[in-house]
Amino acid sequence: MSEQRGRQSLCFSHPPCIVSSSSVVGKKEGEGPLSGRFDLVVEDDKFGSENWEEAESAFQKKAMEIAIEKAGVSPEDIRYLFAGDLLGQSVASSFALQPFGVPLFGLYGACSTSGLALSLAAMTVAAGYAYLAGAVTSSHFASAEKQFRFPLEYANQRPLSTTWTVTGSGAFLIAGQDFRKKDECPVRITGVTTGKIVDYGVRDSMNMGAAMAPAAKDVIEAHLEDFGRTADDYDRIITGDLGKVGREILIDLLKEKNIDISEKHMDCGIEIFDNEKQGTGSGGSGCGCSAVMLSAHFLPLLRSGKLRRILFVPTGALLSRISFNEGQNVPGIAHAVVIECCEESCSRRRTDRSGSPR
Amino acid sequence: MSEQRGRQSLCFSHPPCIVSSSSVVGKKEGEGPLSGRFDLVVEDDKFGSENWEEAESAFQKKAMEIAIEKAGVSPEDIRYLFAGDLLGQSVASSFALQPFGVPLFGLYGACSTSGLALSLAAMTVAAGYAYLAGAVTSSHFASAEKQFRFPLEYANQRPLSTTWTVTGSGAFLIAGQDFRKKDECPVRITGVTTGKIVDYGVRDSMNMGAAMAPAAKDVIEAHLEDFGRTADDYDRIITGDLGKVGREILIDLLKEKNIDISEKHMDCGIEIFDNEKQGTGSGGSGCGCSAVMLSAHFLPLLRSGKLRRILFVPTGALLSRISFNEGQNVPGIAHAVVIECCEESCSRRRTDRSGSPR
Numbered sequence: 001m002s003e004q005r006g007r008q009s010l011c012f013s014h015p016p017c018i019v020s021s022s023s024v025v026g027k028k029e030g031e032g033p034l035s036g037r038f039d040l041v042v043e044d045d046k047f048g049s050e051n052w053e054e055a056e057s058a059f060q061k062k063a064m065e066i067a068i069e070k071a072g073v074s075p076e077d078i079r080y081l082f083a084g085d086l087l088g089q090s091v092a093s094s095f096a097l098q099p100f101g102v103p104l105f106g107l108y109g110a111c112s113t114s115g116l117a118l119s120l121a122a123m124t125v126a127a128g129y130a131y132l133a134g135a136v137t138s139s140h141f142a143s144a145e146k147q148f149r150f151p152l153e154y155a156n157q158r159p160l161s162t163t164w165t166v167t168g169s170g171a172f173l174i175a176g177q178d179f180r181k182k183d184e185c186p187v188r189i190t191g192v193t194t195g196k197i198v199d200y201g202v203r204d205s206m207n208m209g210a211a212m213a214p215a216a217k218d219v220i221e222a223h224l225e226d227f228g229r230t231a232d233d234y235d236r237i238i239t240g241d242l243g244k245v246g247r248e249i250l251i252d253l254l255k256e257k258n259i260d261i262s263e264k265h266m267d268c269g270i271e272i273f274d275n276e277k278q279g280t281g282s283g284g285s286g287c288g289c290s291a292v293m294l295s296a297h298f299l300p301l302l303r304s305g306k307l308r309r310i311l312f313v314p315t316g317a318l319l320s321r322i323s324f325n326e327g328q329n330v331p332g333i334a335h336a337v338v339i340e341c342c343e344e345s346c347s348r349r350r351t352d353r354s355g356s357p358r
Numbered sequence: 359m360s361e362q363r364g365r366q367s368l369c370f371s372h373p374p375c376i377v378s379s380s381s382v383v384g385k386k387e388g389e390g391p392l393s394g395r396f397d398l399v400v401e402d403d404k405f406g407s408e409n410w411e412e413a414e415s416a417f418q419k420k421a422m423e424i425a426i427e428k429a430g431v432s433p434e435d436i437r438y439l440f441a442g443d444l445l446g447q448s449v450a451s452s453f454a455l456q457p458f459g460v461p462l463f464g465l466y467g468a469c470s471t472s473g474l475a476l477s478l479a480a481m482t483v484a485a486g487y488a489y490l491a492g493a494v495t496s497s498h499f500a501s502a503e504k505q506f507r508f509p510l511e512y513a514n515q516r517p518l519s520t521t522w523t524v525t526g527s528g529a530f531l532i533a534g535q536d537f538r539k540k541d542e543c544p545v546r547i548t549g550v551t552t553g554k555i556v557d558y559g560v561r562d563s564m565n566m567g568a569a570m571a572p573a574a575k576d577v578i579e580a581h582l583e584d585f586g587r588t589a590d591d592y593d594r595i596i597t598g599d600l601g602k603v604g605r606e607i608l609i610d611l612l613k614e615k616n617i618d619i620s621e622k623h624m625d626c627g628i629e630i631f632d633n634e635k636q637g638t639g640s641g642g643s644g645c646g647c648s649a650v651m652l653s654a655h656f657l658p659l660l661r662s663g664k665l666r667r668i669l670f671v672p673t674g675a676l677l678s679r680i681s682f683n684e685g686q687n688v689p690g691i692a693h694a695v696v697i698e699c700c701e702e703s704c705s706r707r708r709t710d711r712s713g714s715p716r
Contacts, residue, residue, distance in 0.1 A: 104555060331456055
């Protein structure tokens with residue numbers, strides 16, 4: 001049986017595997033530092049659609065198709081989908097996922113949704129509720145600006161603390177340990193720590209990093225306590241989209257708790273763009289940002305053994321245009337997922353096959 | 359271990375219990391046929407808040423507080439919360455639940471969210487991931503009209519097919535089987551069937567019943583097949599908010615599949631208002647509708663043994679104002695939850711105590 005750890009964590013005794021993943025991004029993302037690593041770069045930000053919202057659905061649908069194709073399965077093999085996006089009433093997901101005909105758990109955790117989806121998919125597989133489950137999230141620069149701030153046509157100025165919503169979608173297929181695709185060695189989700197809503201009173205919709213950093217601090221601190229680990233137990237602690245401003249705050253807040261992650265920390269939003277050259281302010285953001293970075297950058301490093309264990313911490317800012325206009329705060333939430341390379345189980349497998357260890 | 363049933367269902371071998379629940383509603387709901395059964399009727403639809411969105415949060419917060427108090431627990435005893443509402447970016451839940459400090463899984467399934475939340479809370483408890491989990495949803499007539507249709511100040515006319523969003527919130531605490539509160543006999547969630555997105559091409563935002571009925575048909579049909587049951591195995595099959603128009607469509611669609619639920623079917627939206635007298639059109643609707651009806655009406659009937667087994671099927675219409683204005687369809691989704699009275703375990707318990715069966 002999987003085990004409850006501490007106040008808000010789970011450790012899986014039979015850790016599910018990420019058996020395939022995909023990343024579909026827009027032109028700007030394809031021109032960034034990770035150029036060449038995404039599965040698909042779509043030059044047309046409208047992806048052949050009539051509007052930005054339909055385009056975001058098209059990105060998400062394509063990401064699902066690629067993940068399914070890579071795993072060598074068909075949509076009917078997927079028992080449950082866990083999905084969400086940033087648009088009101090999660091419409092990007094609703095229209096993207098209908099064609100697959102898979103029972104759907106709709107999620108909303110702002111930009112932390114990829115952590116939420118991976119957590120629930122892993123919990124569902126580890127509990128024996130599904131053999132194969134999917135987790136997919138998306139965001140789109142233009143649909144998000146329209147949803148949360150101003151129509152792009154206003155061409156309003158952006159302060160340096162602003163983040164730039166990533167146009168893209170990442171999809172993941174999670175399966176039980178006995179799922180094996182050829183010789184490829186999947187990585188495992190070995191634990192999760194589910195975050196609480198944390199409200200430090202930030203009211204600036206142009207500074208999401210500051211709104212989310214306290215939630216990231218809260219879940220990282222809880223995770224390390226629940227698992228009895230330190231930052232040294234991880235090769236990387238990777239937040240979703242704090243950007244440069246949020247990163248500084250996170251590191252400072254954790255130092256106050258005598259936790260130093262400065263050497264281990266990376267932020268998907270800082271990595272995905274060359275923020276100075278590309279004019280993306282504090283960094284990338286959005287439901288798609290952490291998802292495509294996990295698929296295109298971190299999972300390959302785990303599969304090749306260059307990373308052994310990461311703490312993946314997508315971060316979300318809980319606001320809507322209405323709550324913001326009504327003068328409400330912007331609380332944050334973050335969910336942590338432990339992802340490890342499965343070298344041990346692989347070497348066992350190879351021994352079984354060849355009669356000698358690798 | 360809990361068991362996968364068919365393509366999209368789970369049957370819990372150790373069914374979790376609904377150990378407490380609550381219903382907080384607005385003035386109009388309190389004047390309807392269920393007058394006197396809700397835990398709290400709030401005469402002021404703004405609940406002392408400055409705007410409708412904050413009011414909805416206040417309803418949800420109050421519902422949580424009452425459920426917690428009834429169960430005789432404290433917020434720290436709740437390991438996970440599963441919650442959602444109808445507002446963009448689920449802000450009603452974000453602001454309602456922050457004070458409880460409980461790890462949160464944010465959900466979105468339109469008006470089906472109460473089924474989604476109950477399903478995931480039950481799955482989480484049955485898997486041993488939590489001893490106590492909460493499920494809470496809310497809706498508010500004024501915030502929903504503003505979110506999906508027109509500001510109330512426009513006083514626009516409503517066709518008869520329109521439903522009336524319920525102002526209210528229902529909260530549920532789900533625990534493992536060994537949770538016992540005094541002599542009260544909890545009811546159990548014995549199975550779930552998770553729905554798919556179903557799109558019949560409906561484009562009328564004033565006729566949500568027609569948009570959701572095909573999804574209700576789909577999940578009820580799948581449920582009966584997965585469990586090898588017929589409608590006769592249930593005392594009631596209870597949809598969320600199809601209203602009078604959606605009910606007719608659901609019954610007709612199932613008849614085409616040789617499934618007759620006409621004698622067993624009830625709809626929370628039809629029951630909560632005296633729709634002719636109260637001018638609520640086809641019926642009540644919203645995330646809060648099915649939740650408060652389950653808590654105030656159906657759970658007491660199950661606890662007293664007047665109902666033995668119900669299939670609770672909250673129904674959701676997947677649209678946003680933007681998707682609607684862009685001419686998209688309104689697909690539907692519905693999630694089914696099997697809820698049973700635990701007479702068997704109760705009579706065992708009473709036998710243990712008194713030495714003779716009841």
